[in-house]
Amino acid sequence: MGIHGLLWAILLHACITGYVIEGLGFNWGTRTSHPLPGDIVVRLLKDNGFRKVKLFEADPDAMKALGRSGIEVMLGIPNEFLAPLASSVRAAEDWVMQNVSAYVSKYGVDVRYVAVGNEPFLASYKGRFQQSTFPALQNIQAALIKAGLGRQVKVTVPLNADVYQSPNDLPSGADFRPDIHSLMLSIIKFLVKNNSPLTINIYPFLSLYMDPNFPIEFAFFSGTAAPVIDGSITYTNVFDANYDTLIWALEKNGFSSIPVIVGEVGWPTDGDRNANIAYARKFNQGLINRMLRGQGTPKRPTPPEIYIFGLLDEDTKSIEPGKFERHWGLFYFDGTIKYPLDLGNGRKLVPAKGVKYLDKQWCVLSPNANLKDSNLAGSVDYACTYADCTSLGPGSSCSNLDARSNVSYAFNMYYQTLNQQKGFCNFSGLAVTTSTDPSRDTCRFEIMIDLSQHKVSPSPRTSSAKSLQQPSLMTVMAVMVWSSIGVLHGLCNGLWTMTM
Ligand SMILES: *[C@@H]1O[C@H](CO)[C@@H](O)[C@H](O)[C@H]1NC(C)=O
Numbered sequence: 001m002g003i004h005g006l007l008w009a010i011l012l013h014a015c016i017t018g019y020v021i022e023g024l025g026f027n028w029g030t031r032t033s034h035p036l037p038g039d040i041v042v043r044l045l046k047d048n049g050f051r052k053v054k055l056f057e058a059d060p061d062a063m064k065a066l067g068r069s070g071i072e073v074m075l076g077i078p079n080e081f082l083a084p085l086a087s088s089v090r091a092a093e094d095w096v097m098q099n100v101s102a103y104v105s106k107y108g109v110d111v112r113y114v115a116v117g118n119e120p121f122l123a124s125y126k127g128r129f130q131q132s133t134f135p136a137l138q139n140i141q142a143a144l145i146k147a148g149l150g151r152q153v154k155v156t157v158p159l160n161a162d163v164y165q166s167p168n169d170l171p172s173g174a175d176f177r178p179d180i181h182s183l184m185l186s187i188i189k190f191l192v193k194n195n196s197p198l199t200i201n202i203y204p205f206l207s208l209y210m211d212p213n214f215p216i217e218f219a220f221f222s223g224t225a226a227p228v229i230d231g232s233i234t235y236t237n238v239f240d241a242n243y244d245t246l247i248w249a250l251e252k253n254g255f256s257s258i259p260v261i262v263g264e265v266g267w268p269t270d271g272d273r274n275a276n277i278a279y280a281r282k283f284n285q286g287l288i289n290r291m292l293r294g295q296g297t298p299k300r301p302t303p304p305e306i307y308i309f310g311l312l313d314e315d316t317k318s319i320e321p322g323k324f325e326r327h328w329g330l331f332y333f334d335g336t337i338k339y340p341l342d343l344g345n346g347r348k349l350v351p352a353k354g355v356k357y358l359d360k361q362w363c364v365l366s367p368n369a370n371l372k373d374s375n376l377a378g379s380v381d382y383a384c385t386y387a388d389c390t391s392l393g394p395g396s397s398c399s400n401l402d403a404r405s406n407v408s409y410a411f412n413m414y415y416q417t418l419n420q421q422k423g424f425c426n427f428s429g430l431a432v433t434t435s436t437d438p439s440r441d442t443c444r445f446e447i448m449i450d451l452s453q454h455k456v457s458p459s460p461r462t463s464s465a466k467s468l469q470q471p472s473l474m475t476v477m478a479v480m481v482w483s484s485i486g487v488l489h490g491l492c493n494g495l496w497t498m499t500m
């Protein structure tokens with residue numbers, strides 16, 4: 001193959017494996033009874049061209065798998081750690097050493113941000129983390145500098161959008177919440193001084209969930225909602241309006257240029273009448289289309305970094321905020337696809353590979369069982385205490401089941417969650433196992449992944465990922481040449497259209 005052929009092959013390779021939506025990241029939460037192994041998740045991210053990830057804590061399996069993956073990491077610190085990190089410089093140094101330095105140097109994890117706390121000023125916390133957040137942030141920043149990571153790793157604090165408000169409901173009327181106004185200014189000043197971004201979580205779904213009169217189209221990006229007019233700006237979606245409310249609050253207080261990352265945004269697929277596949281697809285596709293167009297908001301035309309919440313469903317998340325909490329994933333818990341998405345130029349979502357499942361065996365209500373059996377209600381209650389039954393609620397994917405299937409659903413979730421262990425499909429003799437999949441319409445009777453098989457199988461990461469991690473010098477140089485003259489992107493676009 002001549003040099004032309006070689007370059008062509010390289011270009012094709014870069015287009016197929018390296019097509020990335022600029023600025024797009026995913027929240028990878030791990031509150032689940034059956035976590036997908038880290039190496040499979042990292043492969044899922046790479047296969048889809050997702051190059052940024054946000055973790056809520058330094059989960060060792062996830063961190064190790066992210067090593068030398070080419071994926072940039074925002075690493076979170078849970079709120080419970082804020083007080084100890086605030087009160088001791090030493091604790092912050094230990095945290096950075098154990099949770100950042102070690103992974104950076106030993107595994108080659110590309111940590112870009114440390115997210116100190118998670119929505120610590122949420123109004124419902126009633127000030128619990130108000131004293132500790134800023135000192136913890138300062139201590140972590142100092143510890144990063146001491147560890148020699150001050151340039152590479154930036155600090156930030158992911159905040160809920162309730163830290164700002166607008167008395168007249170227009171973005172231009174915005175300011176920070178009075179109870180944390182001066183604290184916010186101190187934190188922002190500190191972030192600016194350290195070249196660090198502010199991070200904000202925006203949830204159009206929750207606007208709709210909490211206010212039945214919320215105009216539903218305004219939650220999406222279709223542009224068909226009755227607009228909100230703010231001076232010379234016309235808003236047709238709540239995401240823009242909300243983001244710009246923050247930008248106004250920043251401007252008003254003299255911080256018009258601090259970068260603002262969207263730390264969480266997304267739409268759940270189950271557990272509420274507005275949480276369904278059609279709406280989630282509409283929202284996330286709309287969001288991705290904006291990013292593909294490089295579109296920001298009216299006040300900030302350059303698009304922000306955006307982390308979609310979330311990557312995978314999490315069946316042990318608290319449902320205090322609502323039953324939808326366990327269904328935010330772009331993918332189901334096992335990395336299978338919920339709905340198709342166009343990632344640009346016709347590129348489609350790719351599911352997780354190499355997932356091992358338990359036997360194709362479900363637990364259902366015995367045909368001989370009587371619905372009036374005195375043990376039945378207690379058994380269902382018990383099953384749903386230990387397993388996730390949120391799909392059974394009103395407006396959810398399994399709400400149309402008849403009474404018998406409803407019970408079966410609960411029994412099966414319990415049986416799967418307990419790894420199909422012998423004796424766990426019994427419920428006083430009311431339950432039996434079956435090899436016929438009871439799923440119907442929108443209701444999925446899950447089979448969990450086989451954790452024992454995943455544990456014993458050798459990690460394929462080290463071998464399979466290497467070829468991509470360590471391209472030959474020739475490849476690196478050729479790609480550098482091509483991208484530096486700025487043609488790679490355009491040519492990729494051309495190639496994609498040609499192959500469609
Ligand atoms: C590292 O982070 C994890 C999870 O956030 C935490 O449990 C652990 O205590 C941290 N290490 C140190 C030394 O603080």
Ligand SMILES: *[C@@H]1O[C@H](CO)[C@@H](O)[C@H](O)[C@H]1NC(C)=O
Binds near residue numbers: 389392393402406410
């Ligand atoms: C199905 O189960 C859920 C949860 O156990 C319950 O709230 C609901 O009323 C049940 N529906 C039917 C039709 O039995």
Ligand SMILES: *[C@@H]1O[C@H](CO)[C@@H](O)[C@H](O)[C@H]1NC(C)=O
Binds near residue numbers: 428
């Ligand atoms: C199922 O439960 C019943 C009643 O609690 C018990 O008598 C029976 O032995 C159990 N069957 C199995 C297979 O565990």
